[in-house]
Amino acid sequence: MNLMTLLxxxxxxxxxxxxxxSRHDGFTYRQxxxxxxxxxxxxxxxxxxxxxxCDESSPAVPIALFGAAWAGVPYVxxxxxxxxxxxxxxxxxxxxxxxxxxxxxxxRLDGIAGIDVMDRIRFLDLVQEPLKTAPEPPSxxxxxxxxxxxxxxxxxxxxxxxxxxxxxxxxxxxxxxEFMGAGLDEATIVSVPPYHIAGVAAVLSSLYAxxxxxxxxxxxPFNWIDTVKCEGITHAMVVPxxxxxxxxxxxxxxxxxxxxxxxxxxxxxxxxLPVIRRALELFPITNFVNAYGLTETxxxxxxxxxxxxxxxxxxDDPDSQRRLTSVGRALPAVEVAIRDSSGRDLPxxxxxxxxxxGEQIAGEYTEEGSLLVDGxxxxxxxxxxxxxxxxFVTGRSDDVIIRGGENMSPGExxxxxxxxxxxxxxxxxxxxSNQWGEQVVLVVVAAAVTAENSELSTVTYSxxxxxxxxxxxxxxxxLSDALRxxxxxxxxxxxxxxxxxxxxxxxxSETGKLLRRVLREQFASLGDDG
Amino acid sequence: MAALTPGARFQSTVCxxxxxxxxxxxxxxxxxxxxxxxxxxxxxxxxxxxxGAADGSQIGKRYTNADATVEVLVTKSGDGxxxxxxxxxxxxxxxxxxxxx
Numbered sequence: 270m271n272l273m274t275l276l277x278x279x280x281x282x283x284x285x286x287x288x289x290x291s292r293h294d295g296f297t298y299r300q301x302x303x304x305x306x307x308x309x310x311x312x313x314x315x316x317x318x319x320x321x322x323c324d325e326s327s328p329a330v331p332i333a334l335f336g337a338a339w340a341g342v343p344y345v346x347x348x349x350x351x352x353x354x355x356x357x358x359x360x361x362x363x364x365x366x367x368x369x370x371x372x373x374x375x376x377r378l379d380g381i382a383g384i385d386v387m388d389r390i391r392f393l394d395l396v397q398e399p400l401k402t403a404p405e406p407p408s409x410x411x412x413x414x415x416x417x418x419x420x421x422x423x424x425x426x427x428x429x430x431x432x433x434x435x436x437x438x439x440x441x442x443x444x445x446x447e448f449m450g451a452g453l454d455e456a457t458i459v460s461v462p463p464y465h466i467a468g469v470a471a472v473l474s475s476l477y478a479x480x481x482x483x484x485x486x487x488x489x490p491f492n493w494i495d496t497v498k499c500e501g502i503t504h505a506m507v508v509p510x511x512x513x514x515x516x517x518x519x520x521x522x523x524x525x526x527x528x529x530x531x532x533x534x535x536x537x538x539x540x541x542l543p544v545i546r547r548a549l550e551l552f553p554i555t556n557f558v559n560a561y562g563l564t565e566t567x568x569x570x571x572x573x574x575x576x577x578x579x580x581x582x583x584x585d586d587p588d589s590q591r592r593l594t595s596v597g598r599a600l601p602a603v604e605v606a607i608r609d610s611s612g613r614d615l616p617x618x619x620x621x622x623x624x625x626x627g628e629q630i631a632g633e634y635t636e637e638g639s640l641l642v643d644g645x646x647x648x649x650x651x652x653x654x655x656x657x658x659x660x661f662v663t664g665r666s667d668d669v670i671i672r673g674g675e676n677m678s679p680g681e682x683x684x685x686x687x688x689x690x691x692x693x694x695x696x697x698x699x700x701x702s703n704q705w706g707e708q709v710v711l712v713v714v715a716a717a718v719t720a721e722n723s724e725l726s727t728v729t730y731s732x733x734x735x736x737x738x739x740x741x742x743x744x745x746x747x748l749s750d751a752l753r754x755x756x757x758x759x760x761x762x763x764x765x766x767x768x769x770x771x772x773x774x775x776x777x778s779e780t781g782k783l784l785r786r787v788l789r790e791q792f793a794s795l796g797d798d799g
Numbered sequence: 800m801a802a803l804t805p806g807a808r809f810q811s812t813v814c815x816x817x818x819x820x821x822x823x824x825x826x827x828x829x830x831x832x833x834x835x836x837x838x839x840x841x842x843x844x845x846x847x848x849x850x851g852a853a854d855g856s857q858i859g860k861r862y863t864n865a866d867a868t869v870e871v872l873v874t875k876s877g878d879g880x881x882x883x884x885x886x887x888x889x890x891x892x893x894x895x896x897x898x899x900x
Contacts, residue, residue: 534897601896
């Protein structure tokens with residue numbers, strides 16, 4: 270199976286339905302199919318071995334993705350937020366390639382050997398010109414061809430490129446999406462960037478479901494809210510930081526409830542419990558979906574559905590309550606196992622590393638080859654499964670804090686302190702300690718800091734500035750003590766942070782990943798007093 | 800006989816049905832509408848599905864045999880129904896999942 274099959278089926282079945290854009294002048298499935306064929310002809314004549322996209326969302330995204338599939342070469346969306354030198358080095362690894370992007374991005378990629386650049390406007394014009402001859406059929410529909418290469422964020426050295434072959438992505442789509450299952454009026458808003466696996470999956474899922482795609486090139490919560498209302502949006506996917514900003518924006522508008530979208534899914538990082546609780550109130554009739562997946566697993570592998578969300582909101586069953594912090598159950602086509610460090614399977618309730626197996630699981634990098642063992646892929650995420658099969662993700666294995674030989678996940682500490690009304694955001698990190706190996710530092714964003722209409726805000730803000738350099742501050746003594754007590758009361762005393770520091774904001778990547786490494790470096794000096 | 804390798808595509812010779820193989824490995828007697836299916840694009844459509852093999856195939860639906868060793872995805876709907884060695888391929892139960900991306 271090849272992505273071309275999906276495009277051809279959609280174009281055959283839904284010739285005149287709009288695939289991407291506004292109802293009035295968007296690309297229909299037929300036009301998308303034709304544009305992909307025209308794009309493939311360009312890629313072939315340029316003898317591109319890869320198709321690079323360095324751009325925000327636009328109709329060029331699905332056209333480049335399917336054009337690359339048509340030409341039988343990998344599609345490589347790059348992170349346009351990278352520094353020039355990093356961006357150019359990654360682009361150079363794809364040569365010979367054709368690179369498409371906005372004018373600014375294209376200028377940044379200019380002059381790299383083997384990289385032909387084309388600005389998005391010209392690309393979109395060219396692929397819509399009437400064709401003099403029908404495009405050559407797809408070069409190959411071999412399911413083993415590489416469909417997409419996604420560079421990992423490269424927090425440890427040079428970025429690796431995750432390999433997604435056609436068979437992985439097609440298996441994911443066939444296993445989770447019903448062909449043309451969307452109603453005629455359905456539309457999804459895509460606000461994640463194209464270089465995120467969710468940005469790739471959104472294009473494929475929506476196309477196969479027959480759901481119109483509306484793209485939001487750069488995320489802004491007010492723009493998102495207004496677009497949802499004006500474009501008749503029925504579906505949306507956001508990363509947790511976007512959800513937090515949407516909730517804040519609705520609060521700023523007086524806590525107005527939203528009756529759309531019908532389905533709102535989130536994933537890509539840990540969702541703070543207070544944010545999802547408030548979102549459930551602000552979107553009273555929306556179906557919430559928590560999706561867990563990785564680049565290497567072709568997007569979603571487990572999800573927590575709408576009923577589970579409302580059961581946690583309205584019920585008082587402790588299992589249901591706790592499951593709001595889970596990522597739900599594995600997709601039907603995916604197996605999940607929890608294993609210890611020696612690779613043994615662990616029973617329900619015991620934390621270990623999350624392993625997954627299934628036809629959508631790629632688990633391969635250009636640099637390292639396939640990491641699958643008997644089909645199983647070790648995610649490097651820690652987690653456990655409850656007796657009902659609900660998966661709880663405790664965080665990256667690399668982020669586990671080991672204090673005095675005891676492993677603790679940052680997530681369990683964070684979930685407790687985030688319940689405190691004085692806390693807007695929090696991160697628990699391990700810093701080096703002579704006595705304990707590591708000890709816990711809790712980095713907190715106090716709620717008052719962002720209450721811009723609060724009378725306290727200017728005072729609090731300047732005070733918090735002072736501690737940006739890192740260190741305990743007497744302004745928050747009361748809160749620090751309260752948080753320590755909270756952790757002591759709900760978890761073991763070993764989890765109680767040795768230090769609580771306050772900052773204006775935690776460092777997140779633009780796709781919502783908390784950059785713990787940055788915090789560990791920033792606060793490393795706190796640990797030496799053991 | 801048809802070699803059912805994943806990704807292989809077949810057409811009916813008596814209706815508009817086309818399919819792609821999702822799972823399968825062996826040479827089998829694959830029919831649609833009672834007539835042997837052939838590689839896509841190698842035959843015109845001539846005749847009509849035979850009686851008893853005319854319940855239709857539906858685009859986007861997956862069909863399997865009883866022991867699930869074969870699975871095909873219909874890429875074009877048609878009037879014929881598909882079978883392997885006379886055993887009807889049944890539509891796989893649709894798994895309804897909420898949209899997650």
